[in-house]
Amino acid sequence: MTLRDKATILDIAREAGVSKSTVSLVLQGSGLIRPDTAAKVRKAIADTGYVYNRGAANLRKAQSNVIGMVIHDLTNPFYAELAVGMERAFQSAGVVPFIANTAENPIRQDQVLKSMLEQGAAGLIIAPTRNTQPEALRRIEQAGVPVITIMRRLPESRLPVVAPDNVRGGALAAEHLIGKGHRRLAFLGGHADLSVYQERLQGFRDTCLRLGIPEGDITIIEGETNRMGGMACLNAAVERPDHPTAALCFNDAVAFGVMIALRKRGLEPARDFAVVGFDDVVEAQHYIPALTSISVDTASLGERAAHTVLKMMQTRTTRAEDQIGSVTLIVRDSCGPNRAMGDVK
Amino acid sequence: MTLRDKATILDIAREAGVSKSTVSLVLQGSGLIRPDTAAKVRKAIADTGYVYNRGAANLRKAQSNVIGMVIHDLTNPFYAELAVGMERAFQSAGVVPFIANTAENPIRQDQVLKSMLEQGAAGLIIAPTRNTQPEALRRIEQAGVPVITIMRRLPESRLPVVAPDNVRGGALAAEHLIGKGHRRLAFLGGHADLSVYQERLQGFRDTCLRLGIPEGDITIIEGETNRMGGMACLNAAVERPDHPTAALCFNDAVAFGVMIALRKRGLEPARDFAVVGFDDVVEAQHYIPALTSISVDTASLGERAAHTVLKMMQTRTTRAEDQIGSVTLIVRDSCGPNRAMGDVK
DNA sequence: CTGAAAGCGCTTACAG
DNA sequence: CTGAAAGCGCTTACAG
Numbered sequence A, B: 001m002t003l004r005d006k007a008t009i010l011d012i013a014r015e016a017g018v019s020k021s022t023v024s025l026v027l028q029g030s031g032l033i034r035p036d037t038a039a040k041v042r043k044a045i046a047d048t049g050y051v052y053n054r055g056a057a058n059l060r061k062a063q064s065n066v067i068g069m070v071i072h073d074l075t076n077p078f079y080a081e082l083a084v085g086m087e088r089a090f091q092s093a094g095v096v097p098f099i100a101n102t103a104e105n106p107i108r109q110d111q112v113l114k115s116m117l118e119q120g121a122a123g124l125i126i127a128p129t130r131n132t133q134p135e136a137l138r139r140i141e142q143a144g145v146p147v148i149t150i151m152r153r154l155p156e157s158r159l160p161v162v163a164p165d166n167v168r169g170g171a172l173a174a175e176h177l178i179g180k181g182h183r184r185l186a187f188l189g190g191h192a193d194l195s196v197y198q199e200r201l202q203g204f205r206d207t208c209l210r211l212g213i214p215e216g217d218i219t220i221i222e223g224e225t226n227r228m229g230g231m232a233c234l235n236a237a238v239e240r241p242d243h244p245t246a247a248l249c250f251n252d253a254v255a256f257g258v259m260i261a262l263r264k265r266g267l268e269p270a271r272d273f274a275v276v277g278f279d280d281v282v283e284a285q286h287y288i289p290a291l292t293s294i295s296v297d298t299a300s301l302g303e304r305a306a307h308t309v310l311k312m313m314q315t316r317t318t319r320a321e322d323q324i325g326s327v328t329l330i331v332r333d334s335c336g337p338n339r340a341m342g343d344v345k
Numbered sequence C, D: 001c002t003g004a005a006a007g008c009g010c011t012t013a014c015a016g
Helices: A010-018 A020-027 A033-049 A054-061 A077-092 A104-120 A133-141 A164-180 A194-212 A225-237 A252-264 A299-317 B008-015 B020-029 B035-048 B056-061 B077-092 B106-118 B134-142 B164-180 B196-211 B227-239 B252-264 B298-315
Strands: A067-071 A099-100 A124-129 A146-150 A161-164 A183-188 A220-223 A248-250 A274-279 A294-295 A323-325 A328-330 B069-070 B098-102 B125-127 B147-150 B161-164 B185-190 B218-221 B244-248 B273-277 B290-296 B323-325 B328-330
Touching: A010 A020, A020 A033, A054 B056, A067 A104, A077 A124, A077 A299, A077 B077, A099 A104, A099 B077, A104 A124, A104 A133, A124 A299, A124 B227, A133 A146, A133 B035, A146 A299, A161 A164, A161 A299, A161 B008, A164 A183, A164 A194, A164 A248, A164 A274, A164 A294, A164 A328, A164 B077, A183 A194, A183 A225, A194 A220, A220 A323, A225 A248, A225 A252, A225 B020, A248 A252, A252 A274, A294 A299, A299 A323, B008 B020, B008 B035, B020 B035, B020 B147, B035 B298, B069 B077, B069 B106, B069 B134, B077 B125, B077 B252, B077 B298, B098 B106, B106 B134, B125 B298, B147 B298, B161 B164, B161 B298, B164 B185, B164 B196, B164 B244, B164 B290, B164 B328, B185 B196, B185 B227, B227 B244, B227 B252, B244 B252, B252 B273, B298 B323
Parallel strands: A067 A099, A067 A124, A124 A146, A146 A161, A161 A323, A183 A220, A183 A248, A248 A274, A274 A294, B069 B098, B069 B125, B125 B147, B147 B161, B161 B323, B185 B218, B185 B244, B244 B273, B273 B290
Antiparallel strands: A099 B098, A294 A328, B290 B328
């Protein structure tokens, strides 16, 4: 584990025939150094294979440039896209952020957060696991590290949130489905303890009611937020008497599962049952049928999050306004053409 | 960016009424400290919200506990699964690794690698981007940091590799397809400059030839390693006179694309055209038809990689044996039942 | 078991 | 523009 007797600024100072202050200045791109002196220094750096010790610099400067992104499920394509989007934004600001996955496990999240803190993280973006306790982030807040959450809002927490307009997304989906002639609707998948769930469902449900759908014709089934969950939900939904003919799914993964389960039952998505997803992951447009989904503009969501913590770091605050990104209904093929009132099968 | 006047071991030494050496010892879990003394110290730590400064410790100890995983495409589900698998292995060894994405961009990879090095990475696992120049890793090697590559082998590099037995996988697929009665076969997708490509194709091609398929009946079409690439490849393949009736795809993503393109042409995967994927991502089993694929045992691949760098770190070497993981053909539905010699359509 | 002292590689006033 | 000196928060012999 020893970082082999590596060159230090002292070595390169000797090599270049200057003092180590000078080397340090060059390293920091100070304009105080004569160009030819800087060139000498740079040459020595290249010759010796010197590696800047950022840890030492951070210690001395009492600041750091590491930013952490703590994600609850990196194998969920939506979050992978989100992480990559944030990374891009940071990169163009000259920061290399680190990603860590918590596998939807609060214990692991605690470890990861502790490690990020000890590593001297200057900022943190967290897509928190389910059941994150408010105390879990308390230590970070009291350390004065700028931290925001993304997508999921923590109960009883005043941490800034960057998230899409889930309520509006739910509403858009309801309008679309009802506009197509559906009268018995479902909201499938997701866990009721998630803020994202509550918001999406709220928008969906309120709009259904507003447009005259009776409470009793709205089927709500919780489930895992992945394909498997979607399959289970659809199966449960269709078993019911007077089952729904259309569904807004908690997210696209659930929607894919729903479509698979439909086919397994000999039902054709779009023709026999309308499906709307949420998030609009890249895959949505390639699926057959192409998935109608609520686009949350993942890239700009990631960008906002990145810029927000960057700004917080610069202004040395731990507060920021919540940011709600706009959403769009992307109509593709999974809801089929308009239909008269009718039934599946 | 200042890490607010945080407590140091000196503060907690004062608080606990001991010397800072004692605090340091407690922090390191030394057995030299009397239990009640240790308890006092721990209480002071909890009271002050003290955060261990790992950077300072690393500086003094001239070692570090950060491990980096540098991945060329985190939005590829296979690599996301791989990263998460490695992370899990590290986690159970008490190390929190950091993930970075390079977006298949060598420039970005250089930046990321530089940053990891400056951050004092004690070990590195790299799934390199295409066109990675050997010099890109030279600096790391000469810094004496244990580094291995995963999946992709670098040309002209002696870095240890952890990868699946791609040649064997290609062979298994060819045997399977030919056993089902196919005589005109294709290898679709992927870039010829990738070692993974060369190996998979080699196993496939050699086996075809060995089993009596004439060279001319093997169609090879390069393409992107994602769904879009698969779609393009299939379209190109089917345009050819005497086109193939079955294909091994470079990876599962390509296979999904191939199946989508088939449907768009009114062809049914399995019935009209047999498809085998490679990697066996989680989605393969959920797809319709469920995808026959070469499983590379992603989890154990990740585990091996993690253990290899861990071992290298412990033994302070930068050399290790290549590790080739075994592969398995997972037969699902995408190749249909056996068929007589015949044609598509 | 505990304390005083040196030093890891850097940055930052402060002189010159 | 450049050099000498102090100090960031820790660990590690070394005494006691």
